[in-house]
Amino acid sequence: MNSQRMYEVNVERNVEIRLRDGICLRADVYSPISERKFPVLLMRLPYDKSVSEAIGYMHPEWYARQGYIVVTQDVRGRYASDGEFRPFFNERQDGVDSIRWAKRLPQSSGKVGMYGFSYVGATQLHPAADCSEELTAIAPAFTNDGYYEDWTYRNGALHLAFVQSWATSLAPDIAIRQGDAEAAGDLLRKMNRIGERYDHLPLHAHPGISKPFSPFYYEWLEHPTFDDYWKQWDLRIEYDNIKLPAMHIGGWYDIFIEGTIRNYRGMSSRHPNQKLVIGPWVHYPWTALSRDADYGEDARNVVDHLQVRWFDYWLKGRDNGIMDEPSVHIFVMGDNAWRQEREWPLARTQYTKFYLHSEGNANSLSGSGTLDTNAPDSESCDIYAYNPLDPVPSLGGNSCCVPSIAPMGARDQRPVEIRNDVLVYTSQELTEDVEVTGPIRAVLYASSSADDTDFTVKLVDVHPGGKAINIVQGIQRASYRDSNEQPSPIEPGRIYKYEFHVGSTSQVFKKNHRIRIEISSSNFPLYERSLNSFRTDREGDYTDVKAATQKIYHDAEHPTHLVLPVIPRNR
Template structure:
């Protein structure tokens, strides 16, 4: 069935606590010994993430033994599944087992994306000698900031749909037909449930007997010990292997992907590992990986190149061949120009921060207002005012959610329906006289006041073409109670002006001559993030009846210079 490849199904591996996990093993039909490439996933080993990667037989036909294992409590494997809980120990034990398989030469590499990137990073924490390299793709650096939460706001569409999908598979594994049918319908119809309040009674999962971890995520809205125990970015020196970090500019985890590259390049546990970190960022969202991403077609250069890079990477570190994969530490797709570019560092050397100040005559509401972005700092000018009603939130238009476009706002999208709302402040630059390339993290410094003891502020960077079409590039959020610390929330004194710093995440985007920069400011981006009910009450446990309308004031004068900061490449 697989020419030149021998497949052995359901090969058992016993973990240190006696739990048996099962894997499928693909070997070249003859020869050996072979280096092993390992994938550990909760999404069915028979599929092996072939929605994005080439089938394991493709790698086996090129001289590798490929091991694909169901993680603990998933599909064929024994035990109970709880996200992230067992991946460090099970990953270490599995890699050691894979290194000892018949016809293995003892060298192991790992690959996979999303949660399967997490299983690699967690396994690498143990420093198993036989684990020579990893290829974590489209994954985070921790599971609070950039995964379950962003700036203190719950990443609703992603986590609700993901938990429902995981619960559906748990029910199917248990042979619970009625629950499987209900959860499958709830997953495919997830957008119809996002509006339910309180979230602690989320209908698809409440009382289902499955997916209880979703409610644990809600019960830990701050960065505390629950999350810290799994955070890779708490100490990168624990990892000492070369790594190929693959990201997508519209992926939910792009910030974590870049952070892992930067952190390991700076602080990995050996000089060899620090010098062998590679960043590869494509223009995609979470999946699929194609030139057509949301409303944008990035052209033939944006085709899926990951398998080719991975094969060269494994040849370099498992076969000791010089394949040139480290000729440039960063290879990224520059959107707008739709081309690949190599850089000696990330962010690239020579980029300089450039401030674009929020300016208006006090009426920046909607694209038809008088808001503008200007390099000239403001003098004395009136603030902009809008109201935010949590029961009528601003709808997400594209974005960086996960994991399927049918259930979550993902990718570039036309912003017309958002920018006509008076509850959205819109600031637009004059048309650019020359190309402007942004390479690195985009940030916003916002001086604002609210009538509520807690609220959210959202920001979205857009590219406006000469015909007026506005397309999102990056976005961010801050929950006001977390303005100073993600671990120590504090209410906001109503009416007091505070400075908020929002990360809009990294990008590589060229705004072409004749285009304009645009910044949207609002207080909701739903359902990408949950709604702040403006009460200061316990997140996730309040009903719709408790929601309050907030009056928001954004200041941009000499004493309060609200500004967008872009890392701009030299002309």
């Protein structure tokens, strides 16, 4: 229980902030009623400052009661602020100007922190590279280290459900600002029904995504490789310049979990005072319930409590012990408990190869696919047909942003495991708990009858009753096997070795459970479908679709496997 003084709060609406180029942004300012000086917490968002991401955090007034001046600002071109909204383009310079403005507020103590999740996590990190001296500490949550890999694309495949649903969610405010009520109503209806149109082809001419009101969606499609358009926002080249304490917060089922981890690792390798907090959460809401899994009382939302401790230490100088704790705070699923660690990945990790085996018919739950740590000898490959007109449907996973229209969280995978285009490899029942905590890597030996295609991987926890819960999943577009910058077709029928990062997790496979790996060529609409023809544009339509014959090899020369980060349990 927080025993510190709670303040009454005064609220000023639409306070103007004039930027260096003359554009006026507007913010709501929540100030404790007192003669004292207080540190400032700044949130810059494109989702309406009147709401201020209250779906995840406590209301800004709650933070102000704790003794903070809270400034929630509409970014350029959104809601009450002037200018044109272009996602990503102005957040760095506008953020710097806003931070300096907040620091000079009459009641400010001179200490400024920032918080917010998703896009609002990025609005902290980008200006921090230019004003680490003015900014004291940040708490970027559920965000990425750039906007290409793990935001718009994943190993060459479009993050379809997220990109399309997010683009439509940004559109209604643009119409409202233009005074076009009819268009705004139409855009709201399209936003709520976008899930019904994920199957539309071609992607670059989508009837549910308006070019006048969502032009950025079509702009993203025009940049399918990691080119200069995306490199301008690559935070990995900025880590040396972000010299301030940061608490990186994420969720195992969040779309941006990999970027969250990369930000922590990149910044902690250069600067002290970094923390990493990861719960068993989807993008939002942050609760113990994740569709078909319940992670218990300890998995409830603890973010507000942690942020107050964080900012109390850095902005108020309160020695509350938070910096005496280990830097990594993870929720271990299966054990359903929080655990503190000193690094990521864990130093005691035993990277263990789990090999695929079968009699040549691992297709579906009825097949002969098995999984163990013994390398294969002489085994027949597994064969399946991938038809883009009938893709494997996504059940849960790491997407964003609304659970009702995007595949998110933990789901029972048996409805897709009955399909013959899903290869299923399952271990024997475990005789003891097996903890998998860290990054997971796939090594696939595969061929295709097409000159381009996708291969998907999923790690699954099989319960004694048969329930099969997805833990982490990944995808690799064949043409992007060597590079996200220069894709190239594959030779039909040739065996290629595909090595790629599947994802990160912390999961204990309990005694009597089984470990399962699924291999297929689609996970839709989490990711777009490959049409099985090499092209980098998104102009292909239904007449361009081709079926492909896929083969997964697991023999002595081609030992397909996953590398799992196994953690010894005898701590």
